[in-house]
Amino acid sequence: MSDRLLPLLLLSASVLTGLSACGDQSTEATGGKHAANPEQAMPSAESAQAGIGINVAGMNPAAKPGDDFYAYANGQWMQTTEIPADRSSTGSFLVAFEATEKHNRELIKDLLASAHPEGSDEARIADFYKAYIDVAAIDAAGMQPAQADLARFAAIKDKHELSAVLGANLRADVDPLNATDFYTENLFGIFVTQGLATPGTVLPYILQGGLGMPEREYYLSDDPKMMEIRTQYRAFIEKLLESAGIDDAAAKAERIFALETQIAKAHASRADSEDFSKSSGVWSREDLEAKAPGIDWALFLEAAHLGQQDKFAAYHANAITGLSALVASEPLDAWKDWLVFHQINSHAHVLPSKVDQTAFDFNGTTLSGTPEQRSRDKRALSALDEYLGDAVGRAYVEHYFPASAKAEVSAMVDNIVTAFGKRVEAIDWMAPATKKEALAKVDSIVVGVGYPDKWRDYSSYRVDAHNAYANVVNGEKVEYAHQLAKIGKPMDKGEWWMTPQVVNAVNLPVQNALNFPAGILQPPFFDAKADPAYNYGAIGAVIGHEISHSFDNNGAAFDATGAMRNWWTPQDFAQFAKQGDALAAQFDAYAPFPDLHVNGRLTLGENIADVAGLSAAYDAYHASLNGKPAPVIGGFSGDQRFFIGFAQTWATKMRDAALRARVATDGHAPGMYRALTVRNLDAWYEAFNVQPGDKLYLAPNERVKIW
Structure with missing residues (x-):
């Protein structure tokens, strides 16, 4: 999952970024181990008892x-499932996302049917929605809403005024x-939280930016x-x-x-x-002037x-x-052209249909x-x-997230x-001092389930029922002000970085905290009617997985504070x-295309979290049995249902372009490879009678044991 974010599998060009997330021998999963008798068949869906959870x-x-x-x-699912025409991929995340989307649609329908006090969150939601779906009004306004920015x-x-505009x-x-x-x-992006090298001090982080393509x-x-994509991008501009x-347009596109291209060369x-x-340095105001000449930093920062x-x-x-x-x-002139293009490209969804469709043709279809x-x-x-997430989320959990699920x-x-x-x-290779630090970190993790304890205040957010472009621009400014307001104040370990309705989960390393939004706490990830x-x-x-991110190759660099x-x-x-090196090599061997393999080093943090997280979940499952044997349900043992359930949450079907983009640029491996994390758990071999000679078999000393 992420984490950072679960990748959410590129479910669209702009929605849901990454949990996130075949042999022919006929065999059967029965009570204890995977039988090798080719005459036996897997239990049918009809024969499975209630509570099995898995999609037989x-x-x-x-x-x-x-x-x-x-x-x-997931084989039958892969054969019969079609990717929706408006998606670049499909999978378990889309199932949960669409369920949440249906609930949100019901909420909005009810809001639109009633009048609301001016300045209320309900009025903001209704007005934002009305303006956004009024394509006729957006088309009639043309580019006029953006004219002040252009x-x-x-x-x-001159370059001084350019610095001010960039800021x-x-x-x-x-x-x-x-x-x-x-x-x-x-040109730059801002992120605000405790500094990597300044415990207790909340700072604005400055990150590279300025590109129209992903990286x-x-x-x-x-x-x-x-x-080839570069050629298409030049034409798209x-x-x-x-x-x-x-x-x-032609001359400006060339510039x-x-x-x-020069910006890309400057990027990490x-x-x-x-x-x-490599990213923990802290610069003073003087350092900006001395180490990064070229921008008028006084004007840039004042405008920012x-x-x-x-x-x-x-x-x-x-x-x-x-x-x-x-x-x-x-x-x-090149910078002025660049500013115009990016203002249009980043706001195309609230500009006339021709602009909107042109942007989608490249950003959605080509990429x-x-x-x-x-x-x-x-x-x-x-x-x-995106712009009123907490307001929508508050209504969502009130209607669709029962207290029993949270408990x-x-x-x-x-x-x-x-x-x-x-x-x-139980780790035998770790020194007592290191182990003491690790346990302190485990003991101090702050976990949020479902929704935050405090809700966002949107009272400063002006929403116009007739101007979608202004609503988006104002929303960006409100979020910016919200983040800047945290600078210099004590870090809030309970701060949420996701809205309750998102189908995702996150580890927050400098907060030593976890968020599990209500959106992911539904089938197929959580089923209150299913067996543990x-x-x-x-x-x-x-x-x-999210707990383990506190101890992956990046998370392990942070202490309990x-x-x-x-x-x-x-x-x-x-x-x-x-x-970690062994796990990276394991993922390097996965190749979705002859000319492209997974980058085991790039995806290492997520893969470590998968191995350690699945291991901890397995131990917790067995502890929950309180010494009693797990029931056999539908012909599957408890361990078999555990591992199949894990693999089915990573059911993933992606268009080739999206899969290539994922492998080339994303820190999450595609879901079909994350499902193979099971290769590193001894219990999986016993559950399915996996033997030497099987394609996924790893000798015991080759199975990665992290945490």
Whole structure:
């Protein structure tokens, strides 16, 4: 999961980023082990008893678990499931997302049917929705709503004024620690929390930005497919400008593309971006002037409402230097063209239909392979989640998240945290001092289940029932102000970084905290009617995953207070790194295309969390049995249901373009490979009688044991 964020499987061009997340021998799963008798057949869906949880009809009994466990758990689902035309992928996350979307649609329908006091959250939600779905009004207004912004760019006379405009455009639109989200179309992005190297001090982090494509490799890679996308992107820039009525689009597109190529060269790589040890530097105001000349920092920071700030977390230090130099060296006209393009591209969804569709054709279809744009009403619901997420979430949990679900999941969390602590206590290679630090971290984790204790105040957010563009721009400014208000104040360990309705979960390293929103606490991840084996394999593994992020290759660098501090002995860390190397090599071997394999190093943090989290969930499941044997349900043992439930939450079907993008740029491996985490647990081999010679078999000494 993420974490950062669960990847959420690129369910659309802009919604749901990453949990997140076949042999032919006929065999049967019966009571204890996987039988090898080819005459036997897997129990049918009809024969399965109530409470089994797993989707028996989605399995493939012809696949041998030891050869292709993913196909065994999801083979029939893979054959019969079609990716919706308005999606780049589908899977378990989409099932839960669509259930939440249906509930939100019902809430909005009720809100629209009533009048609400002016200034209330209900009125804001209703007005935002009305403006967003009124395509006729958006088309009739044309580019007029954006004219004030475009005029600001046209009026820039020199690099000093350019610096001020770049600062005024700054937004809190990145999250390197919790969501591994490094993308912003502004030249820099801002993130606000406790500094990596400043425990107890909340700082604004400065991150690299300025690209229209996902990251630097799209501009610099010599891979033929990347080169083809570059050609299409250059044409897209021109077409988008033309659709917005911008004169001399061809020449401006050429300047914009050339500038972005230089910006890409100044960027850190994705792998370096995910390495917190390279990102902990703190710069003073003087450091900005001395280390990053080119921008008029006084004007930039004043326009960004950071004029009084004297310390900054320089997350992408080298990129800050490189991008600032480009402000000085690149032509002013190129920067003005670049500002116009990105203002249009980033707000295309609330601009005329021609602009909106042109942006989707590239960002949705070319980059992710999605044939059709989602319907306007569904996109409006997603926009509400982004700009009024807590207001919608508060109504959502009141209607659709029962107290019983919160209590049951909270108990599971307690059990898995306990199980994880016992696993740490049992590690024989760890020095007492290191183990003491690790246990202190386990004991101090703050867990939020369902929804936050405090709700956001949107009273400063002006929403116009007739101006969708203004609503989005105002929403960005309100979020920015909300984040800046935290600077210099004590960090709130209970702060939520997700809305309650999102289908996701997150580990917050500097808070040493976890969020499990209500949106993911529903089928297929959590089923109150299902047997514990399924729930521990499904949502339990998610819970374990997020706990384990506190101890992955990045999380292990933080102590119990959230400070980035080395609390390891050299010998202990060498042993930890050795297991990480083995896991990276394991994932390097997975290749969805002949010319592209998973990057085991890039995905290492997520993979460590999967292994450790699944192990802790398994221990907690067995502890929940209180010494009693697990029942056999539908012909499946408890352990079999646990592991099948885990694999089915990673059911994933992606369009080729989206899968390539995931593998090339995302810190989460595709779901079909994450399901194979089971290879590292001894209990999986026993549950399905996996033997030497089976394709997925790992010798006991090759199974990765982390935490």
